Amino acid sequence: MKPTALALRLLYLAWLWPTTLLSESQFPSRRKHKDVYLGENTRHKHGGRIDFKMKKSDSTKSLLIKSEQLLRIDDHDFAMRPGFGGSAIPVGIDVQVESIDSISEVNMDFTMTLYLRHYWQDDRLAFPSSSNKSRTFDSRLVKKIWVPDVFFVHSKRSFIHDTTMENIMLRVYPDGNILYSVRITVTALCSMDFSSFPLDTQNCSLELESCWYNRLYINFILRRHIFFFMLQTYFPTMLMVMLSWVSFWIDRRAVPARVSLGITTVLTMSTIITGVSASMPQVSYVKAVDIYLWASFLFVFLSVIEYAAVNYFTTVEEMKKLKRGKLPVSYDATQAMAYDGCFHDNELDLSPFPELPTTPSTEQAAPPRNSSAEPPPTEGTRLWRKRSVRHNINFIMSNSYMIDSYSRIIFPVAYLLFNIIYWSLYS
Structure with missing residues (x-):
């Protein structure tokens, strides 16, 4: 390489180096988000355009991990109920009926849509909190924790609504209290008595039971409109x-x-x-x-x-x-x-x-009415009743x-x- 060419190259490098340092000093964030700007440059090559203000780092994954860590999901075996080996856990249940869809006399059943809510306490899900009064989750977390095994006893058909997603809500409080709500449509058997149909009143019950062998009855009095x-x-x-x-x-x-x-x-x-x-x-x-x-x-x-x-x-x-x-x-x-x-x-x-003429023979043949041999029938005789x-x-x-x-x-x-x-x- 000739000396003249070598001097020109060194001069070019000397000019380029301060400029690079000045650029990094003016924009320190380029070193922190190098991969973000690299993706931006790559998209500029394909003709796309990204607004700098809209580009932020996605923290959904990290927040989900923090929630599971906060509730200590991996630290406990949620296949067992809370306080396993001790006394039974009290579970509160309430039902809000949204609609009674149909009542079938032929099939002897009724269909209704309702919100089924469960309340219980699980100390394993307690978390420290100074600002949040509760945390709400969807069905994904429900599959990872213990929930009561409640089912409908005389159910023929039932399903959980899943439009646009599963209608399930789980709310956890800092002290470990839990609210579990689910929207269900259930078709249950109703033994009807039609002795007074259609002027009847039916008593249909929705029965919920658990493998604790307790049964909850919800009675519905159905009165039929006669019009x-x-x-x-x-x-x-x-x-x-x-x-x-x-x-x-x-x-x-x-x-x-x-x-x-x-x-x-x-x-x-x-x-x-x-x-x-x-x-x-x-x-x-x-x-x-x-x-x-x-x-x-x-x-x-x-x-x-x-x-x-x-x-x-x-x-x-x-x-x-x-x-x-x-x-x-x-x-x-x-x-x-x-x-x-x-x-x-x-x-x-x-x-x-015309009246028939009477002859002596007929007069002699006719017996006298007042004959003493055969008295006239009285009113109480059987012969009078037959003639009557x-x-x-x-x-x-x-x-x-x-x-x-x-x-x-x-x-x-x-x-x-x-x-x-x-x-x-x-x-």
Whole structure:
């Protein structure tokens, strides 16, 4: 190397060295955060830009380590309960019900969302503090310490809410007291008694138990609103029963009208009973709604039977009159029964038969009424009762239209009496 070139190089180094020292003296923080500025220079090469004020060191990891060190997580075996080997630990529990989501009569269960809170003391988690009254943690620390083994006894399904993260909170106080809160949705069994359904009141209990074998009962008194069932079951049933009474005001010879009305009401009642039974559990006892539905069905069925009796007695009486000659020869009883209310009794010739002439033989054959050999029957004899019942039956058969007249009063009064007894017993 030539001497001239060597002198120029030494001169360059002499100029560069003071400048470097001046830069480090003016910015001492460059030596402390050399790696930060190195990353900044690297990003400038890729075209990125970082604000100097926003760049700070991340201390989350160090704080987490400090929290675990403060609570001495690694110094104890948290697989054991506090004070293991001594007396039992008292654990306080309270429940805040957020909502009762559903009550199912078919499955005999109820679903609710609640906040379940536990309170206990663990001296192993006590920490010295002069400023913080408590420290709050999430579910990550819960997995590292001891918590009470509380579970729901008759739970069918349950889960802890995890949106947007697990709904678990752990709060530790300096003296070792702990609050553990969790948000749960649980579906629990409820043994319901439907003897008075839907006028019933159910007592459902949520039971919590621990391997200390203690059980906590939380009772819920559930009273059913009747208005929904009045609209869906009771009012339609009442209307069908009253509709079946319309046939009592239709002429007894209007066979198609009265038969179709009776069959329609019977089928409608069957549909209502089937719909109610499908939405109820299959229990072995009779429910209050079953009594009302089947009693109403009986009233509808009896209205059909009533017309069958009226039609039969009318047919029998008209056939008797036809044989006796009280009806014209051209009268067709079958055709008259098919008329739509156009045929009436006043159209018939109901003139009585002429009295038969009496002859001496008939007068001698007829026994005297006041004969001493056979006294007349008294009112208390059995023969008089037989003649009375027979006379009443003959009177009803000869006046079958009176059955409809009596039914117009008997059926509504009986149904009204049934409703009074029913609602007074179950309401």
